[in-house]
Amino acid sequence: MFDHVDRFSSLGGKLVIKLGAVAVIIMMVAILVQVIASRVGVTTILDINGAWPVFGPAVTLNSLTDLQWYLLAAVALLPAGVVWLRGVHVRVDFAYSAMRPRGKAAVDLAGHAIFALPFLVLMIPDAWELAARAFARGEASPNGGLTDRFLPRGVIPIGFGLLLAAILFETWLILRNWKRTDD
Amino acid sequence: MIEHSVAILMAVVTLTGILMGYRVAMVLGGAAALFILFTDTPVSFFKLLLSRIYSNVLSNWLLVAIPMFIFMGHILEKSGVAETSLKAAQRALGGTPAGMCVSVMLIGVLLAASSGIVGASVVLLALLALPRLTEVGISNSVSAGLITSSGTLAILVPPSIMLIVLGDQLKVPVGDMFAGAILPGLLLVGLITIYMLVRTRGLTGTATIERAPLSQTLWRLGPLILLIICVLGSIIGGLATPTEAAGVGAFGALVIALLYGKFNGTLVMEAAEDTVIATSMIFVVLVGATCFSAVFRKVGGEDAILDLIGLFGTEAWTVIFVVMGMIFLLGFVLDWLEITLILMPIFGPLVATLDFGNGLSGNDLMLWFGILVALNLQTSFLTPPFGFSLFYLKGAVGDKLQTTEIYRGVVPFILLQLLALGILLLMPGLATGLRP
Numbered sequence: 001m002f003d004h005v006d007r008f009s010s011l012g013g014k015l016v017i018k019l020g021a022v023a024v025i026i027m028m029v030a031i032l033v034q035v036i037a038s039r040v041g042v043t044t045i046l047d048i049n050g051a052w053p054v055f056g057p058a059v060t061l062n063s064l065t066d067l068q069w070y071l072l073a074a075v076a077l078l079p080a081g082v083v084w085l086r087g088v089h090v091r092v093d094f095a096y097s098a099m100r101p102r103g104k105a106a107v108d109l110a111g112h113a114i115f116a117l118p119f120l121v122l123m124i125p126d127a128w129e130l131a132a133r134a135f136a137r138g139e140a141s142p143n144g145g146l147t148d149r150f151l152p153r154g155v156i157p158i159g160f161g162l163l164l165a166a167i168l169f170e171t172w173l174i175l176r177n178w179k180r181t182d183d
Numbered sequence: 184m185i186e187h188s189v190a191i192l193m194a195v196v197t198l199t200g201i202l203m204g205y206r207v208a209m210v211l212g213g214a215a216a217l218f219i220l221f222t223d224t225p226v227s228f229f230k231l232l233l234s235r236i237y238s239n240v241l242s243n244w245l246l247v248a249i250p251m252f253i254f255m256g257h258i259l260e261k262s263g264v265a266e267t268s269l270k271a272a273q274r275a276l277g278g279t280p281a282g283m284c285v286s287v288m289l290i291g292v293l294l295a296a297s298s299g300i301v302g303a304s305v306v307l308l309a310l311l312a313l314p315r316l317t318e319v320g321i322s323n324s325v326s327a328g329l330i331t332s333s334g335t336l337a338i339l340v341p342p343s344i345m346l347i348v349l350g351d352q353l354k355v356p357v358g359d360m361f362a363g364a365i366l367p368g369l370l371l372v373g374l375i376t377i378y379m380l381v382r383t384r385g386l387t388g389t390a391t392i393e394r395a396p397l398s399q400t401l402w403r404l405g406p407l408i409l410l411i412i413c414v415l416g417s418i419i420g421g422l423a424t425p426t427e428a429a430g431v432g433a434f435g436a437l438v439i440a441l442l443y444g445k446f447n448g449t450l451v452m453e454a455a456e457d458t459v460i461a462t463s464m465i466f467v468v469l470v471g472a473t474c475f476s477a478v479f480r481k482v483g484g485e486d487a488i489l490d491l492i493g494l495f496g497t498e499a500w501t502v503i504f505v506v507m508g509m510i511f512l513l514g515f516v517l518d519w520l521e522i523t524l525i526l527m528p529i530f531g532p533l534v535a536t537l538d539f540g541n542g543l544s545g546n547d548l549m550l551w552f553g554i555l556v557a558l559n560l561q562t563s564f565l566t567p568p569f570g571f572s573l574f575y576l577k578g579a580v581g582d583k584l585q586t587t588e589i590y591r592g593v594v595p596f597i598l599l600q601l602l603a604l605g606i607l608l609l610m611p612g613l614a615t616g617l618r619p
Contacts, residue, residue, distance in 0.1 A: 020463075021455030024250055031251065031430025035423070065244055068426070073241040075250060075459055076466030083463045089206040090468075092516055094568040096204025104204075111205030115213020119474070122216045126230045130237070152241055156233060163467070 009169060013082035020079050023071045030071075034064040056140070056147045066145035073152040077159030081166035102181045105174045112171050120164040127157040187487035193218050193479055194487075198516070207521060208464075208471040215474035218482055228481065232474050240469050244426060245351060250462040251429030252342050255414075255436045256298030257454035260307070262440035264407065265294060269311055271403030274395040280319040280386040284329060284379035287312045288372060291333030293404075295340035295368075296411045301564060305334030305575040313580060319388035324592030327584050331572040332375060332596035335564045338519065339557055340368045341415055342432075344465075345519050346557060347425060352527035353553045355546060357425045358418045363554045363614040370613060371558075371603045378599060406439045419617075465520065472524035485529050492533075499537040503552075506530050507559055507604065514563025518571070522560060530556075539611075547615045554614040555607055562600040565593050 037045050038061055046059040054070075055063055083089065096104060131154040139149035174181075193214060200210035219228055240246065259265045269290045276286035287308060294304040308330045316326040338345050341361035350360040414432040417423040423431070440446040479485075495505045513522050534552045538544075543551055564572040567590045576589060607613050 017456050017459050018452070020459035021452050024254055024455040024458050024462075025451065027247065028251065028254065028430050028433050031247075031427060032434055035427050035431055068247045069242050069244050072247050072250065072462075075462050076241065077463065077470075079459055079463040080467050083460055083467070084206075086460070088460060089208055089464060090518055091204045091206050092201050092569050093204050095202060099204075107203050107205055111200065111203070111209065111213075114217070115200055115205060116209040117213075118216040118220065119209065119212035119471075122219065122226070123212075123229055123233065123474075127233050130230065130233055153237060155241070156236065 009085065009166075013085065016079050016082050020075045023075050027068050027071045027075075030064045030067050034061060034068075037061060037064075054146050054148050054151070056144070058144070060144045062141060062143050062145035066141055070146060070152050073155045077155045078162065080159045081162030081164075084163055084166045085170065102178075105178065105181055109171065109174055112167050116167050117164075120160055120167070124157050124160050124164065127153075127160065131157055187483060187490065189218070189222060189482045190479065190484040190487040193482055193484065197475070201516060207518065208468045210471075211468070211475035211521065211525075212471035215471075215478040218478050222482055224478065224481055228478070232477050235477065236470055236473055240466065240473060243351070245347065245357065245424075248342075248347055248357070248425040248429040249344050249465065250458050251426065251433050252299055252344060252347075253461050254454060254458040255429065255433040256300045256303065257457045258433065258436040258440060258450070259298050259407070260300065260303045261454050261457075262436075262443070262445040262450055264436070264439055264443060264445065265298060265303070265307060266311070267443065268293065268404050268407045269307065271395065271400045273311065273315070275400045275404075278319075278389045280321060280383040280388060281380055283312070283315055283319050284321070284383055285376055287316070287329055288333045288336075288375055288379070291336045292340060292368070292372060293407065293411075294334070295337040296342075296415065297407055299337050299340070299343050301335055301337045301572060302575045304337045305331060305572050306579040308334050309576050309579040313583065319383075320386045321383065322592075323584055324588045325382055326592070327576060327589040328592035328594070328596040329375070329379065331565055331570075331576050331589070331593055332599070334575070335561055335572045336368065336371070338564060339364055339371070339561045341365065342418070342425070342429065343557075345523070345560065346553075348520065348523055349527065349553050349557055352523055353531045353549050355549050355553050358421060359546070359550050359618050360553055360557075361415060361425075362419045362617040363550050364557060365617055366613040367554055367558055367603060367607050370606060371600065374599045374603055375596070378595065406442060410435045410439060468518075468520050469524065472521050476525045476528060479525065480528070488526075488529055489533065499539045502537060503534065503539070503555075503608070506534065507555065507608075510556060510559045511562060511566075511601075514560060515566050516569055517563070519560040519563060522563070523556070527556070541611055543611055543615070547611075547618070550618065551607075551611040551614045555604065558600065558604050558607060562597055562604075565597050565600070567593070 043061050044058050048055060048058060050057050096107060131150050134153045135150035140147035196217065197210055197214040200214065201207055219226060272290050272293065273286050276282050276289065291304060291308060294307065298304065312330060313326055341364050346360040346364055347357050350357040410432065413435065414428045418425050418428045437446060437451065440450065492502055492505045495501055510522060510526065531549065535549060564570050567573060573589050573593065577584065577586060
């Protein structure tokens with residue numbers, strides 16, 4: 001069971017990071033196209049007549065601006081869980097690094113229970129509700145940008161949902177290995 | 184004291200969590216949640232916070248510049264372009280002890296203006312320069328101080344992510360922040376140069392460095408310098424927004440990699456993947472700190488801090504000294520990002536109302552203040568025990584430098600930073616002079 005979860009999460013993690021990397025590259029291309037189009041004075045770049053999802057009637061300068069921050073929102077929050085499990089998040093570790101393995105595990109468990117869980121459990125349902133409301137109302141750009149504002153709004157509950165999953169997974173690992181952890 | 188007890192409790196809980204070593208982003212978010220739950224703050228306050236996160240953070244087009252500048256830096260670093268340029272500059276500047284020291288710092292400036300990633304700068308400088316510095320007879324502790332403070336220029340010299348976030352918080356245009364940081368950055372470089380010239384007097388060692396012809400140096404350095412000038416020039420000159428310049432700059436970095444025959448798909452993907460990790464880390468902190476900051480103000484934290492400052496006096500110069508002192512002290516335990524997000528919404532409006540008798544008001548005043556904060560926060564990278572640059576150096580060199588040598592060596596450079604801060608306090612023109 002443990003090996004399956006572990007393998008699944010690391011494969012999934014790699015996939016999320018790779019998709020994010022592609023999003024970063026698209027972001028760069030969108031900026032390039034936008035810079036060129038705005039300098040030559042084109043505002044409607046491609047008339048697609050609603051053929052593409054999210055883009056609405058046409059690809060405009062505003063839709064490229066929107067595209068960049070839609071992608072930013074996704075890159076910023078969807079990998080939150082993966083990044084958490086990779087252990088790169090900053091901690092002030094001058095006390096922590098001096099602790100024995102079991103002390104470190106205790107700090108992490110206490111931190112999960114006192115800080116991370118209340119925060120995530122409190123915010124995720126609200127974030128989900130805001131995204132659902134944007135979906136129901138068909139929230140979109142008021143000035144010819146992208147439609148479907150529920151997508152960047154939905155990034156908050158999904159990204160933090162994945163972070164919650166990562167933290168629960170880590171909690172389970174710590175508890176599972178507790179007996180084998182040295183004092 | 185009594186009326187501030189909730190705010191003080193919140194600060195204590197947060198600092199305890201951070202000092203115990205739990206990950207900072209979640210300590211901040213968690214403290215926000217706890218103090219919504221256990222005070223009379225309505226739970227619906229969280230919805231308000233989420234709306235704020237959505238509108239100020241996620242849909243903030245300016246912040247697209249953050250992943251783009253990180254991407255640009257990683258491309259230059261991973262393709263070896265930064266390293267090649269470094270070596271060229273090292274050869275050009277040469278073999279004497281003083282020349283070695285100056286070259287380390289100038290390379291620090293170059294790396295700062297192109298990649299702006301402190302960790303990468305410190306590590307690269309450590310690997311390339313430490314053996315040469317030892318060779319010419321410079322002590323371990325002086326080398327450690329020089330390498331960390333040169334590498335840390337990356338956070339001050341534009342394009343810097345810190346300046347983008349600070350500008351966003353203080354409502355100063357990023358182009359102004361970038362322009363404003365140039366002279367103070369050069370001042371710092373000048374102070375370090377003078378100090379190193381004094382420290383290396385009497386040393387006679389020479390480093391084994393092959394001299395290279397001028398044409399080769401130009402070929403190795405030229406494209407990078409051109410990229411820096413284009414990116415910074417277009418932002419400061421108002422020709423492009425920071426986001427546009429950052430995106431085009433990332434593309435320019437790819438072109439340079441192509442020019443040197445280092446371009447390939449793996450490079451681009453690896454640089455982009457590292458960008459995703461760094462970006463996500465920053466934004467999770469942004470969300471946590473945004474929540475913390477709003478709840479902290481809600482429970483009276485702002486008044487508590489203002490009252491604390493008021494204990495020292497209300498005169499403009501007293502206030503700025505206290506504010507700078509608080510930022511400096513917090514820099515020992517917190518990171519620039521958290522300090523900026525938590526304290527700027529409190530300090531910004533406070534400083535905006537002050538009259539320093541130096542003719543500064545409005546945007547000029549906030550620009551000066553922003554650069555003062557930037558210079559101050561830069562110091563937090565160097566202050567033990569929790570200075571990022573010190574970790575990066577230790578990580579890069581392992582047992583070649585003792586932690587105590589690093590701590591000892593960095594002290595004179597912290598003092599130089601504070602000296603620069605003092606000069607900028609007295610001469611605001613350094614920050615406002617280059618404003619377009």
